[in-house]
Amino acid sequence: MLKTMQSITTICIAAMALAAHAALPSKQVLTLGAAKKIADAAAVEANKRKATVVIAVVDDGGNLLVLNRLDDTQVASVEVGIGKARTAAIFRRPSKVFEDQIREGRVAALALPGATPLQGGLPIVSEGRVIGAIGVSGNTPQEDEDIALAGVKAADSIIAGVKAADSIIAGVKAADSIIAGVKAVDSIIATNGAAVTYLNKDQVAAAFAKGQPLIEVPEYKVHASRRTAGGMVEVHEHETDVVYVLEGTATLVTGGTLVNPKIIAPGEIRAPDVQGGETRKLMKGDIVIIPPNTPHWFKEVTDPFLYYVVKPIHQ
Amino acid sequence: MRHILFVTASCFAVALAHGADAIAPKPVLTLEGAKQLISAAASEARRLSAPGGAIAVVDDGGHMLAAERWDNTFAASAAISLGKARTSALFRKPTKLFEDIVNKGRTAMAALPESLFTPLQGGVPIEVDGKVVGAVGVSGAASAQQDEDIAVAAIAAWKAMK
Numbered sequence: 001m002l003k004t005m006q007s008i009t010t011i012c013i014a015a016m017a018l019a020a021h022a023a024l025p026s027k028q029v030l031t032l033g034a035a036k037k038i039a040d041a042a043a044v045e046a047n048k049r050k051a052t053v054v055i056a057v058v059d060d061g062g063n064l065l066v067l068n069r070l071d072d073t074q075v076a077s078v079e080v081g082i083g084k085a086r087t088a089a090i091f092r093r094p095s096k097v098f099e100d101q102i103r104e105g106r107v108a109a110l111a112l113p114g115a116t117p118l119q120g121g122l123p124i125v126s127e128g129r130v131i132g133a134i135g136v137s138g139n140t141p142q143e144d145e146d147i148a149l150a151g152v153k154a155a156d157s158i159i160a161g162v163k164a165a166d167s168i169i170a171g172v173k174a175a176d177s178i179i180a181g182v183k184a185v186d187s188i189i190a191t192n193g194a195a196v197t198y199l200n201k202d203q204v205a206a207a208f209a210k211g212q213p214l215i216e217v218p219e220y221k222v223h224a225s226r227r228t229a230g231g232m233v234e235v236h237e238h239e240t241d242v243v244y245v246l247e248g249t250a251t252l253v254t255g256g257t258l259v260n261p262k263i264i265a266p267g268e269i270r271a272p273d274v275q276g277g278e279t280r281k282l283m284k285g286d287i288v289i290i291p292p293n294t295p296h297w298f299k300e301v302t303d304p305f306l307y308y309v310v311k312p313i314h315q
Numbered sequence: 316m317r318h319i320l321f322v323t324a325s326c327f328a329v330a331l332a333h334g335a336d337a338i339a340p341k342p343v344l345t346l347e348g349a350k351q352l353i354s355a356a357a358s359e360a361r362r363l364s365a366p367g368g369a370i371a372v373v374d375d376g377g378h379m380l381a382a383e384r385w386d387n388t389f390a391a392s393a394a395i396s397l398g399k400a401r402t403s404a405l406f407r408k409p410t411k412l413f414e415d416i417v418n419k420g421r422t423a424m425a426a427l428p429e430s431l432f433t434p435l436q437g438g439v440p441i442e443v444d445g446k447v448v449g450a451v452g453v454s455g456a457a458s459a460q461q462d463e464d465i466a467v468a469a470i471a472a473w474k475a476m477k
Contacts (some may be wrong), residue, residue, distance in 0.1 A: 031386050063390035064397075067371075071345050075378035216361040216362055265364040266385045275429045 003012030003083030012216050021087060030057070030124065030132040032210040034158050034314055035065040038124070041154030044135075045147045046070060053138030053147060054081035057124075058170040062114070063085035070138075077137035083116025084144075085135025088123045092130040096145060124155045124245040141199055158208055194277035208246075208306055221311040226304050234275045243282075249304035250282045253297040254290060271295070282307075344374055344449040349381035351476060352441070354453055356469035356472035360385070363460045365456040368465060369396040377401035384455070392455030398433030398461075400452025403440045405431060407447040411463060437462030441470055446475065 035057040042055045047070075054077040057066045062085070069078060087095040091112075098117030101109045109117055119141035123130045135150040136144040140256025199214060204224060207214050211226025221239070227250070237256070261269050276297050282288065291297045292314055298305070349372035367388030372380045377400070384393045399410050406413070415436035417425050425434060436459035439449045440454040451469055453462040 032383060036383070059390065061390050063384070064369075064382055064393035065384050067379055068346055068350075069378070071347075071382045075374070075376060078379045213362070216358050218358055263366070263387060265366060266360060266368075266387060268361075269363065270469075 017272075027060075028126045028129065028131045030059055030065060034063060034155065035132070036315075037067050037158060038151040038155045041067045042134060042136060042151035043068060043070065045150035046139075048149070049143060051135050051139040051143055051147060053144065054078050055147070055151065056085040056135045056153070057287055058082070058085040058089050060089055062089040062133070063153050065132065068181050073138045080116060080118065081120075081137035082120055083135065084121030084137060084148075085133045086134035087115045087117065088119075088121035088135065089130060092123055092207070093121060093297040094145070095135070096141075099139065099141070117122045121147055122148045122152050124161045125151060135212060136193050162172075218313065218315075220313055221309075223307050223309040223311070226301040227298055227301045228305075229306075230300050231263075231298050233271040233295050235261070235269040235271075235293060235295050236311070237269070237292055238314050239267075240292055240314070241288075241296065242310040242312075243288045243290065244285045244308045245282050245284055246301040246306040246308060249284075250301040250305045251299045252280045252282050252288065253277045253299050254280070254288075254294060258295055335411040341375075341446055342443045342448050344372070344380060345424070346380055348473070349427075349449075350418045352469050352473045353381055353383050355472040355476075356451065356453065356465050357383075357385070359454065359465045359472070360456060360469040363456070363461060363464065364470045365461055365465065367392070368453055368462075369393045369455045370465070370469075371396040371400040372449060373400040373404050373452070375396070375404055375447055375448075377404045378405045381450065395433065395435065395454035398452065399435055399438030399454060400450045401438075402431070403438030403450035403452065404447060407440050409436075409463070410434060410435040410441065413460075414459070435459060437466060439463065439466040439470060441473075456466040 013287040039055045039057050046053050046055070052070050052073040054073055056064060058064055061289045064082060067082065069075075071282070084095045087098065091098075095116060096119035097120050098109050098112065098115055102117055111117070118137075120137055121135040122131055122145065124132045124134060134148045134155075136148040136151075138144065139147070178191065197215060203212065207224035208226060211224065213221060213223050233253075253274055254277055256274040257273035258269065259273040260276060261271040264270050274297055277295065277297075279299075280288070318411045322386060351369050352372050356368070358411040360368045367385055369384040369388050369392035371382040371393070374380055379400075382393065382397065394457045402413065403409050405443070410433065413424065413432070424432075435454075437454055438450055440447045440450045442448070453466045456462045456465055
């Protein structure tokens with residue numbers, strides 16, 4: 001009897017899990033990082049054509065993710081650009097479809113709620129589903145759409161890249177070093193001409209006395225870190241931690257599965273504990289490099305534990 | 316007749332003199348500047364461990380130059396950040412001022428049209444050489460105060476960059 005009850009319970013739980021899965025399938029979401037690349041690709045195309053336009057990228061609900069108004073673009077294009085993008089997102093088709101319908105006599109399409117029936121908005125599609133859209137306004141209707149198309153092509157290659165990256169993670173790791181190489185070249189180009197930063201030893205010592213960030217810019221952060229006790233498990237989605245131990249010892253756990261993780265900021269996850277992972281004892285002179293998306297936990301430290309951290313940011 | 320001509324000529328002279336005063340140069344915020352402000356705001360949001368955020372940068376007419384909504388930030392924040400920035404640019408004041416005015420009893424001010432007025436803390440004007448050239452609006456951080464802190468810090472960091 002008890003055994004039957006148990007197996008019924010098991011079946012019920014399994015069925016509920018299945019039902020929950022059916023009720024909550026997952027969807028692809030456009031990130032800000034991808035949206036910016038899409039807008040940038042469209043801006044490159046616009047600049048090539050010497051076109052002054054507004055470029056808007058929205059999510060699948062038609063809400064704005066990124067907007068760029070190129071210099072000297074008429075201001076009215078802001079609303080029109082967002083409107084075209086929203087139309088393509090929420091109606092899941094190019095906004096030109098409605099412009100054509102109206103021209104061909106279906107004037108009633110003007111009454112569609114939330115639609116800007118003007119050519120220049122194109123949906124962004126991943127795995128057959130609309131995950132967002134791009135809208136361009138400011139030039140001729142055809143040119144607006146052509147510029148939007150450059151954004152869509154960038155989106156397609158990002159989506160294809162994500163898929164390729166998935167298969168790389170599954171097996172080959174060789175591409176990582178190629179990507180790292182490309183990124184290094186990118187950052188050389190990006191930082192070329194930037195000012196030199198100098199911090200004298202007193203400034204550095206003062207920062208280590210309290211445990212403070214030394215520099216935080218969009219490309220990287222440099223921290224003078226001081227710990228007096230163990231901390232939370234941390235995961236940075238966009239930062240590599242390059243750690244150099246200056247004083248004290250620590251027990252560092254890396255990898256494993258987070259227990260009760262919480263997102264505390266964009267790209268920043270914290271957890272009180274981790275299951276599994278690799279444990280290391282760190283001491284003065286050691287260097288550890290923790291890649292993005294890797295759980296790491298200073299579980300126990302001596303008071304004080306001082307370490308210098310450089311954090312390249314990968315957007 | 317000569318008299319009328321003289322008067323007409325004087326009028327022209329006055330108009331011309333006026334014209335020289337009426338058209339004056341003013342600094343204009345570019346897309347590049349707007350992007351730098353957004354980047355500075357993102358750094359500040361990371362430093363404050365903000366749970367999310369949307370930022371809009373508008374010109375002196377309240378028209379958007381650039382905007383970003385960070386991952387996992389609620390969708391409405393994009394429109395709210397624009398409203399805050401626009402209000403701040405058009406009234407040339409931080410929006411906290413208007414939130415305070417409405418909260419302290421001048422509720423009627425909330426009746427101003429939404430195209431003009433979002434009386435919520437988090438919009439801060441950008442002043443260059445004593446002139447408002449635009450504004451920054453932030454929404455979606457931990458609180459209205461943090462929204463404003465991010466906008467203020469972004470403008471300060473951006474001015475330090477120049």
